[in-house]
Amino acid sequence: MSAITSCLRRLARPLVGGLWAVLAVVAVPSDGRALTVQEIVSPKGIKGWLVEEHSVPLIAVRFAFAGGASQDPAGKEGLASMVADLLTEGAGDLSEEAFKAEVAQLGMRLSLAAGRDAVYGSLETLSKRFEKAAELLRLALSSPRFDDDAIERVRSQRLTDLALAANDPNRLAIERWYLEAFPGNPYGRPPDGTPDSVGRIVRDDLSSQHAKLLARGVLKVVIVGDLDQQAAAAALDALFGALPEAAEVNLLPKVAPRPSPAPVVVDKDLPAATATFGLAAVASDDKDFPALEVLNHIIGSGDFDASLTEEIRVKRGLAYSVQTGLVHDSITSLLLGAFSTKNDTMGAALGVLKDVLATTARDGPDQGKFENAKRYLTGSYLLDFDTNGKVASSLLSIWVDGERPDYLTRHNAKINAVTLADVKRVAGAVLKSDQLTVTIVGKPRL
Amino acid sequence: MSISATCNPSWRRGFLLAFAALLLLTVRAKAEPTVNTFTLGNGMQVVVIEDHRVPVVTHMVWYRAGAAEDPWGKSGIAHFLEHLMFKSTGKLKSGEFSRRITRLGGRDNATTTHDTTSYFQRVAKENLRAVMELEADRMLNLRLVEDEVTTERDVILAERRSNIDGNPLSLLSEQMLTALYLNHPYRRPSIGWEHEMAKLSRQDAIAFYKQYYAPNNAVLVVAGDVTPGEVRPLAEATYGRNKPNRGLVRPVRADEPKPIAARRVEIVDPRAGANILLRYYLTPSFASGPPGDAESLELLARILGGDDTSRLYRRLVVEKLASTAGATFSSAGRDSGRIAFVVIPLEGVGIDKVEAILDGILGEVRDKGVTQVELDRAKAAVEATHVFEADDQMQLARRYGEGIAFGQSIADITGLADRVAKRSLDDVKRVAGEYLKIERSVTGTLLPPPRSPADAAPQAAKP
Numbered sequence: 085m086s087a088i089t090s091c092l093r094r095l096a097r098p099l100v101g102g103l104w105a106v107l108a109v110v111a112v113p114s115d116g117r118a119l120t121v122q123e124i125v126s127p128k129g130i131k132g133w134l135v136e137e138h139s140v141p142l143i144a145v146r147f148a149f150a151g152g153a154s155q156d157p158a159g160k161e162g163l164a165s166m167v168a169d170l171l172t173e174g175a176g177d178l179s180e181e182a183f184k185a186e187v188a189q190l191g192m193r194l195s196l197a198a199g200r201d202a203v204y205g206s207l208e209t210l211s212k213r214f215e216k217a218a219e220l221l222r223l224a225l226s227s228p229r230f231d232d233d234a235i236e237r238v239r240s241q242r243l244t245d246l247a248l249a250a251n252d253p254n255r256l257a258i259e260r261w262y263l264e265a266f267p268g269n270p271y272g273r274p275p276d277g278t279p280d281s282v283g284r285i286v287r288d289d290l291s292s293q294h295a296k297l298l299a300r301g302v303l304k305v306v307i308v309g310d311l312d313q314q315a316a317a318a319a320l321d322a323l324f325g326a327l328p329e330a331a332e333v334n335l336l337p338k339v340a341p342r343p344s345p346a347p348v349v350v351d352k353d354l355p356a357a358t359a360t361f362g363l364a365a366v367a368s369d370d371k372d373f374p375a376l377e378v379l380n381h382i383i384g385s386g387d388f389d390a391s392l393t394e395e396i397r398v399k400r401g402l403a404y405s406v407q408t409g410l411v412h413d414s415i416t417s418l419l420l421g422a423f424s425t426k427n428d429t430m431g432a433a434l435g436v437l438k439d440v441l442a443t444t445a446r447d448g449p450d451q452g453k454f455e456n457a458k459r460y461l462t463g464s465y466l467l468d469f470d471t472n473g474k475v476a477s478s479l480l481s482i483w484v485d486g487e488r489p490d491y492l493t494r495h496n497a498k499i500n501a502v503t504l505a506d507v508k509r510v511a512g513a514v515l516k517s518d519q520l521t522v523t524i525v526g527k528p529r530l
Numbered sequence: 531m532s533i534s535a536t537c538n539p540s541w542r543r544g545f546l547l548a549f550a551a552l553l554l555l556t557v558r559a560k561a562e563p564t565v566n567t568f569t570l571g572n573g574m575q576v577v578v579i580e581d582h583r584v585p586v587v588t589h590m591v592w593y594r595a596g597a598a599e600d601p602w603g604k605s606g607i608a609h610f611l612e613h614l615m616f617k618s619t620g621k622l623k624s625g626e627f628s629r630r631i632t633r634l635g636g637r638d639n640a641t642t643t644h645d646t647t648s649y650f651q652r653v654a655k656e657n658l659r660a661v662m663e664l665e666a667d668r669m670l671n672l673r674l675v676e677d678e679v680t681t682e683r684d685v686i687l688a689e690r691r692s693n694i695d696g697n698p699l700s701l702l703s704e705q706m707l708t709a710l711y712l713n714h715p716y717r718r719p720s721i722g723w724e725h726e727m728a729k730l731s732r733q734d735a736i737a738f739y740k741q742y743y744a745p746n747n748a749v750l751v752v753a754g755d756v757t758p759g760e761v762r763p764l765a766e767a768t769y770g771r772n773k774p775n776r777g778l779v780r781p782v783r784a785d786e787p788k789p790i791a792a793r794r795v796e797i798v799d800p801r802a803g804a805n806i807l808l809r810y811y812l813t814p815s816f817a818s819g820p821p822g823d824a825e826s827l828e829l830l831a832r833i834l835g836g837d838d839t840s841r842l843y844r845r846l847v848v849e850k851l852a853s854t855a856g857a858t859f860s861s862a863g864r865d866s867g868r869i870a871f872v873v874i875p876l877e878g879v880g881i882d883k884v885e886a887i888l889d890g891i892l893g894e895v896r897d898k899g900v901t902q903v904e905l906d907r908a909k910a911a912v913e914a915t916h917v918f919e920a921d922d923q924m925q926l927a928r929r930y931g932e933g934i935a936f937g938q939s940i941a942d943i944t945g946l947a948d949r950v951a952k953r954s955l956d957d958v959k960r961v962a963g964e965y966l967k968i969e970r971s972v973t974g975t976l977l978p979p980p981r982s983p984a985d986a987a988p989q990a991a992k993p
Contacts, residue, residue: 119584139583140921180848184838188907191914210917237850240876244853247803247877253696353800356691387632388616388625398625401684404692424692456633463635467652470584471921 119469121479121489124313126320130300133479133489134316135308137472141211143309144472145221145323146480148202150302150414151333153275155293160285162277164198166238167294171196173234175223180234183220192217196224200275201414202484203297208473211310218322225298226326230290242282249276253358253525254422256350260523261360261420264348265341271415299331300324304483308476336415340364347434347522347530357526358424361437365419365514368412368485374498375506376410376419376514381457382449382507383440383515384408384421389453391440396423402433412485419514430528438517445515448508462496563926565940566758570765572774573746577930577940578761579753581923587754588927589661590650591669592935594749595742597720598644598783598865604734606686606722609642611735613682615649616640619671624678627664634660644716645864646935652924655755659764666768669743679732687728690721698799698976699806706974709793710810713784714865744775749934753927783865786812793972798979804853805881807873808974809888813859813965815867816946817936824861825950826961831859831869832908833900833958834891839907841891842871851879851887864936869965881975892966899959909951916947 122134156163172187172194174180187194192209194217205225209217249255259274266272276282303324307316341364366372383391386407388398396406408421425433449457469475482491524530564580597608618624631638636653651661694700704719711717722730750769752761789812816824835842835857846855854874861867875884919925933943 137583140917142917142921181839181844185907188837188839189910191910193914193918208918210914237847240850241847241853244804244874244876248874249803251698251801251803355695356688358692358696385632388628389632394625397685399681401681401688404685404689424696425688426691456629460632460635463654464637465635466584466586466654467635467637470581470586470923473921 119475119492121492122313123489124317124320126317126325128321128325130303130305130320130324132305132307132316132320133483134306134313135475135479136310136312137308137475138310140472141310142472143207143209143211143214143307143311144476145205145207145218145305145307145319146473146476147205147303147305148480148484149298149331150202150304150335150484151297151331152198152202153200153273154270154336154414155297155333156270156273156275156277156281157289158270159281160277160289161273161281162242162275163285163289163293164203164297165276166235166242166282166285167290167297168196168198168203169238169242170230170234170290171224171228171294173238174229174231175220176227176229178223179229180231183223186216186220190217190220192220194221194224198275200271206473214311214315214319215322218319222323222326225323228294230287230294232287235287235290239282239285242276243279246276246279246282251352253352253354253356253424254360256352256525257358257360257422257523258420260348260350260525261362261521264344264523265362265521266339266416267342269339269415270336271339271413295328296332299328301329302331302333303327304480306476306479306483308472308479339415341416341418341521343519344521347524347528349528349530350523350525351527352525354526355427356424357427357430357524357528358422359430359434359522359524359528360420360422361520361522362418362420363514363516363519363521365410365417366510367417368410368487372506372510372513375502375510377461378454378457378499378502379444379449379507379511379514380408380410380419381461382453383444384419385457385460387460389456391444391449391453392421392423392437395436395440396425396433400432400436402426402429402436406437424526427527428529430524430526431530434522434530438520441515441517441520445511445517448504448511451504454504454507458499458502461499465495562944563920565930565944567934567940568758568762570745570770572770572772574748574750574765574769574772575934576750576752576761576765577934578756578758579751579923579926579930580755580757581753581926582755585655585755586652586923587655587658587752587756588650588652588923589658589665590648590751590753590927590931591665592646592648592749592751592931593742594646594747594780594935595738596643596645596647597718597722598715599738599742599781600715600718600722601734604726604730605718606720606727607730607734607738608647609721610683610686610727610730611738612640612642612647612649613686614674614679614735615668615672617678617682618673618675619668620673621667621671622664624675627668630664631661636661642720643862644720646932648928648931648935650924650927658752658756658761659768662764662768666772669745669748669769670772672739672743674732674735676732679735683727683730686721687724690724690727694719694721695724698797698801701799702795702797702806702808702974702976705795705797706808706810706972709795709972710812710868712787712789714786715783716863716866741775741778744778745769745772746774747778749931751927751931751934753923753930786866789967789970792968795972795974796977797975798977800979802976802978804874804877805978806976807871807875807881807885807888808976809871810972810974811869811966812970813867813869813961815863815865816861816942817864817933817938818866822949822953822957823961823964824859824867825946826953826957827867827869827965828859828861828912828950829905829908829953830895830900830958830962831857832911833904834895835871836908836911841895842873842888845887845891846873846884850876852876852884855884862932881977885973889968892962895959895962896966899955899962902955905953905955905958909953912950913947
């Protein structure tokens with residue numbers, strides 16, 4: 085097993101140029117090579133996580149500004165999402181055309197997008213061109229132009245996307261799920277808005293939301309690649325130093341999803357019915373979370389021996405894929421799943437789903453599945469850390485979940501400590517088939 | 531590769547380009563992986579790609595048989611067999627393969643294309659031997675039970691329903707490929723036609739398996755924290771024991787006739803949220819056609835519609851006629867490739883209007899070619915993509931596995947970025963003239979039915 089086997093901590097030490105490496109966590113795989121996460125603080129006081137990886141001449145940056153679409157004013161849903169789109173549509177002295185020509189010439193990858201919880205960004209570039217690439221990202225974040233022309237273009241693109249999405253069963257099912265589970269809560273609203281709300285957004289909305297959301301106080305940033313601590317600290321200042329310190333965001337209080345007594349059907353004439361189902365789950369900082377990870381793998385990994393796949397696909401051929409995942413949004417923690425089946429077998433498939441949940445809640449999983457899940461979760465952990473981009477994404481989500489960088493070294497120990505009794509207890513607490521919220525798109529026979 | 535060369539005097543520009551080329555060499559020397567190949571006594575080719583960053587390996591077996599080998603009337607059998615490969619063997623009971631991979635902390639999956647069927651696992655390096663034993667076992671020892679075959683057939687039908695039938699754009703593309711290829715088996719969907727899938731049997735699967743699943747029809751790729759010296763004895767002890775199929779015969783794939791007529795396909799579907807225009811042109815691929823043409827087509831497609839600086843984007847999206855406009859070169863076919871264009875006009879803009887503009891743009895490129903700035907930018911994009919791919923073990927393994935399965939050499943595959951860098955303005959103009967001819971094309975339109983005033987209300991959920 086290539087699990088991380090030891091952990092070293094170095095004391096803070098000063099470096100040239102005012103940079104402080106506050107703490108370095110060293111995760112050493114079994115063969116002695118290291119994946120070292122350094123917590124750095126730039127001269128201007130911006131915190132970041134850094135992994136130096138010099139074997140490939142690439143640099144990946146991932147960051148999140150907490151807030152996102154949950155901050156959209158009522159009636160202006162889709163605002164954060166449009167702000168994110170417009171950041172790369174012209175900035176500083178560069179027109180839209182000039183900005184995009186520079187991006188193309190550098191061969192860099194740049195993307196910005198808003199989710200319910202945050203505005204997320206990603207930059208990947210050859211390390212030789214990092215400085216130029218970072219300069220373009222700095223411009224995009226700190227001086228977007230919000231030209232009228234660009235606003236109208238992005239708006240019309242958004243309206244077309246919404247028209248297409250209105251016929252996408254997976255997207256309809258999940259959006260309806262959030263609406264049913266969080267009625268009256270900003271979280272229940274579609275992060276990309278509606279045709280009406282997107283139509284209402286004007287330039288002032290965009291520039292004021294930009295000023296509210298993009299601030300150092302709500303920023304988390306991870307850099308992975310071919311650069312050292314000093315260069316990374318300088319990059320933090322270059323990229324984010326011009327942004328204001330304080331964001332104007334109202335983070336929402338925690339709330340549990342509302343169960344719906346009967347499945348909610350979105351009527352669409354489709355050959356298959358598509359369902360999203362979900363339950364309240366325990367939070368990622370809860371002591372029972374590792375047991376929930378094991379439980380989620382046992383029932384919904386999508387592997388052939390996962391309980392739901394075994395019962396719905398392998399034994400009955402009702403669906404091609406049935407999977408569950410753990411979602412830890414800022415306001416709630418969920419176990420969410422999806423599958424699609426013929427319209428006239430939806431009732432039967434839902435019956436099997438509820439049976440699997442009820443049986444697992446009552447009896448717990450069997451010993452074999454329990455052991456397999458633990459072996460998979462510990463053994464596969466390293467597989468997510470093989471490219472700069474994947475390392476950066478994984479670390480950012482660890483940070484966003486409120487964990488420390490040494491989570492890497494603790495993850496497997498946490499999973500190994502889970503007992504069958506833990507999983508059974510968590511199954512009893514979470515898998516309440518009568519508390520399910522289910523939304524279905526199609527013409528299902530129930 | 532270009533460093534803002536346009537705004538510099540020519541002497542300076544020459545200097546900058548030379549400097550950029552120097553940088554490029556340095557970059558490539560570091561980014562290009564070490565790849566070695568050898569062949570086992572039974573004819574199985576082995577490719578080893580070294581990547582020592584983390585103690586993980588990607589293990590793949592590629593069979594040189596895919597949906598293009600489906601016998602007539604049995605479309606979908608290659609893909610169906612791929613599903614059935616996870617059932618029992620002489621040693622393993624049904625589902626045990628994936629269960630063992632899970633227990634090893636690994637991931638596994640499989641893919642069927644028209645040209646290949648491939649199986650892959652990602653595991654910690656110390657589990658490589660176990661995975662090789664399992665994959666070598668199911669290469670020859672699959673046991674299929676009637677009941678399991680029948681149930682799995684329902685699964686592939688469900689897969690078709692959710693991935694193709696539930697999505698009108700997928701249906702349009704499927705119909706367009708059937709029109710693009712008049713004679714070659716690429717005209718049949720790799721998942722199969724529903725009416726033929728519903729009749730696929732255990733015997734059909736076994737016949738395909740016995741014909742094509744053999745070491746002399748397979749390529750093994752191991753990428754990751756290994757050396758050829760470590761892989762060779764493992765490969766000999768596992769796959770090396772499998773007997774080759776001496777009677778292996780691959781049916782001749784029919785060639786396309788000379789295309790003489792442009793074709794059109796239209797689907798009207800209430801599930802279409804917007805008008806969509808697609809256009810496919812038949813072209814060579816990296817593994818087929820005159821040397822260099824695919825490389826030129828790759829650059830041409832990027833210049834026409836690869837990103838927001840492209841001609842389609844500037845003329846259609848920036849001019850507020852379309853929400854989306856782009857082009858891609860699908861190069862991954864053994865026998866041919868295609869350039870695909872997509873345009874989604876804005877509401878109120880007719881599909882014939884954007885089609886006329888698309889045809890105008892293609893006409894200009896055929897007549898006048900592209901500019902040096904465009905060519906340099908496209909080369910920079912190809913180069914960057916190549917380096918980004920080299921960072922990803924799965925993508926690297928896929929690049930080499932597929933290329934070798936198509937009959938390319940390691941040098942062919944490794945040299946792609948260099949060959950692209952050598953293409954000239956003339957090369958790009960010539961392939962535009964040769965392949966972007968309307969008689970080589972299929973135009974597809976997806977349209978919602980005309981709306982009656984009664985159902986004109988917006989469909990999206992409101993807060």
